[in-house]
Amino acid sequence: MQRMTRQRSAVTELLADLDDFRSAQQLHELLRAQGQGIGLATVYRTLQSLADGGEIDVLRSEDGEALYRRCERQEHHHHLVCRRCGATVEIDGPSVETWAAQVGAQHGFADIEHTIELTGTCATCTGTET
Ligand SMILES: [Zn+2]
Ligand SMILES: [Zn+2]
Numbered sequence: 497m498q499r500m501t502r503q504r505s506a507v508t509e510l511l512a513d514l515d516d517f518r519s520a521q522q523l524h525e526l527l528r529a530q531g532q533g534i535g536l537a538t539v540y541r542t543l544q545s546l547a548d549g550g551e552i553d554v555l556r557s558e559d560g561e562a563l564y565r566r567c568e569r570q571e572h573h574h575h576l577v578c579r580r581c582g583a584t585v586e587i588d589g590p591s592v593e594t595w596a597a598q599v600g601a602q603h604g605f606a607d608i609e610h611t612i613e614l615t616g617t618c619a620t621c622t623g624t625e626t
């Protein structure tokens with residue numbers, strides 16, 4: 497139990513230092529580089545339980561890999577992610593929220609949830625940054 501807690505806080509602290517979404521594999525490598533004796537399976541489990549508890553955000557890369565990030569915002573939001581470098585912007589989608597609620601209501605559904613992530617190429621990667 498003690499061991500689990502220490503590994504969990506190592507993962508949480510690492511995520512707090514990172515701005516972009518990272519895969520479990522990448523996070524594991526970073527932890528090893530810090531000298532943490534933590535197995536990849538433990539990293540996966542820890543990330544899963546943090547995600548289940550809503551403490552971190554998860555999204556799928558284009559090849560289906562799970563990517564993790566600790567968001568600054570606790571409330572519901574969306575992400576705009578650069579598919580080349582992983583740079584992430586947290587965004588609101590007020591018209592999406594309205595649309596989702598309306599479509600749900602039309603079909604008599606309650607407790608509507610949705611996950612919408614936008615991917616693109618950021619200004620740095622396209623070289624258009626001023
Ligand atoms: Zn977020
Ligand atoms: Zn980029």
Ligand SMILES: [Zn+2]
Binds near residue numbers: 573574589
């Ligand atoms: Zn939304």
